[in-house]
Amino acid sequence: MALAIPPQSDVFPVATFLVNIVGAVILGAVATLPKGSLPAHDLTKAAIGTGFCGGLTTFSTMSLQIYQPWPGHPEVALVFAVASLVAAPLCAVAGGALVQGVRKRMRSGQDQPAEARSRS
Secondary structure, eight states: OTTTSOOOTTSOOHHHHHHHHHHHHHHHHHHHSOTTOSSSOTTHHHIIIIIIHHHHSOHHHHHHHHHSOOTTOHHHHHHHHHHHHHHHHHHHHHHHHHHHHHHHHHHHHHHSOHHHHHHO
8 A cells, every 4th residue: 555655754654544544444344244144263263353454454564653753744643643533433334334234235135035135
């Protein structure tokens, strides 16, 4: 991501922010999945949440970018910290809501007779 969006010391760290938001959505979605919904080992949810999302997201980079010197631009660090702390939980909730919406839609489709499903 840093190659696509090169970091600059005096602007909002877009790459770090986007990676953390994507990770929050994935983590929220995986955390909402009911037990046994992934066709794999019982630890798959933990592996995706802790392993994949933990490797994908960049909490240490975010922390460094917040606390590193922002010469002449301390407001960038403040905006980055507040935006990250507000957006990440909201995106995790959105990921969970997405999974719940898909599951609800799938269940409602299964409740209809086969001919009603073919008409819709």
